[in-house]
Amino acid sequence: MDGYSFKRLLRRPWLSLLSLVIAAALCAALCYLSGYLERERTRMEEIRGNYQVLCVVSDTRGTKTDDLGMTHFFTDFLLDEEKGLGRYIKEPRLTKRFTYELDRTQGELIGVSRAECSPLLSEAKGGDVYVPADFYEQTELVCLVSKTFFARYGGQSLSLTLTDPKGATPQYLPGNGTGTRDFTVVGWHSGRDNLILMPYPASQLLAERLSGFVTTDSAAFLLADNTKAEELLQSAGEYFAPVQPGVYAPQGSRFGLIIRDEQYRATMAAMEQNIRRLQYLLPLIAVLSLAAGFLVGFLATRSEARVYALMRTLGMTRGRLLGTTLLEQLILPLLAALAVGAGMGAPLPAAVFLACHAVGCAIAIFRAVRVAPAAILREQE
DSSP states (O other), X not given: OOHHHHHHHHXXXXXXXXXXXXXXXXXXXXXXXXXXXXXXXXXXXXXXXXXXXXXXXXXXXXXXXXXXXXXXXXXXXXXXXTTSSGGGEEEEEEEEEEEEEETTEEEEEEEESSGGGOGGGOGGGTOOOBOOTTGGGOOSOEEXXXXXXXXXXXXXXXEEEEEOTTTOSTTSOSGGGEEEEEEEEEEEESSOTTEXXXXXXXXXXXXXXXXXOOEESEEEEEESSGGGHHHHHHHHTTTEEEOBXXXXXXXXXXXXXXXXXXXXXXHHHHHHHHHHHHHHHHHHHXXXXXXXXXXXXXXXXXXXXXXXXXXXHTTXXXXXXXXXXXHHHTHHHHHXXXXXXXXXXXXXXXXXXXXXXXXXXXXXXXXXXXXXXXHHHHHHO
C-alpha cells in the first residue's frame, strides 16, 4: 500500500468519513452485543449453579409442613445417597419437637439439623446466637437456651421432664414417650425463654430412648443441582409425591414434596429469552456489516470504471486490481476495527466485523473490475 491510496481517500473526504463512522458503529455494536451475550451466559450459569431452590416436605395436599410425624423410614430414604434422594439434595433441614417441664414451666424442646431450620439461629436474619462449632452434629444431650436462661444456667445442667408427642401412646414402649433427662447448656439464642434447641441427631436418639418411636416433624432441603428437579420427583416415587393444586397424590403416598422454584424458573426463562434475542441480533449485525461493506465499495468504485480499464490495459491483472482496490477500501475499516476492538477488549468480534465488511466490499469491487477494459473504453467514447 503506497501514498497514492491515501491520496485517493483524501480526495473523497465525505465517503471516507462515512466509511469510518459506519465501520466504527457496526464494530462497536458487534463487540458490545458479543460481550453482553457472553456475560449473560456466564450469569445464567452462575444462577443455575448458585440459586438456592428450597424443597419442603408437606402432607399430601401441601397444606401442612410441620408436625408431620415422619418415621425414620422416610427420613432415611430422603438422606440415602445410593437408593434414596441424597444425591439430589444438600443442606437438609430437619426438626424434631418435644415438650418439656422445668420448675413447673412448660415449653418446647426442638431438635434442629442446621442453623437454617430457625431464623433465631441465623445471624444473617438478625438472630443473636452463640452456637458451638460442632453443635448440629452432636449426639450428646446439649442445648441452646435463651440469653436470659443462659445467664443463669450457662455451662450447667438442666433436668427436663420430657414428652415426645408422637410416642406418648401405649403401643410405643419403653417409657411411653416420657422421661426425665439432663441437658448441658452450651449456648444461647434470641428467642423466647421457654424455647430450648438441641441437635437433631441427639433428638433422634432421645426419641428412641423415650418410646422406641423415632419421628421427624419437618423436613426441607436445597436442590444440589437445579437442573435435576424433575429427576428428583421421579426418584421420590410414591414416598414423596409432587404437590399440585387439585391433584391428589398417588395411592400409598403419605407425604407431599413442594419444590419452590417458581422464581428460579421465571428468572431462567427471562434470561434464556434475552440470550435468544442476542443470538438473533448478532447475525443481523454481521449481515449489516457485509451490506455496509458493499455500499462503501459500490460508492467508491462506481465512477472509477475508466481508471480501472486503463490500469488493465497497462498490464495489471484483474486479481491484482481487485486486491489493490480492496486493500485501499479496508484502510479505514481496519483502523476502526483495531481501535474499537482494543478499546472494548473484544478482538474476535472486531475481526468478525472486518471479515464481513471485507466480503461485502470485495463483492462490490469485483463487480466494478470484472468488465473487460475494451468494453469500458468503448462506452466512454
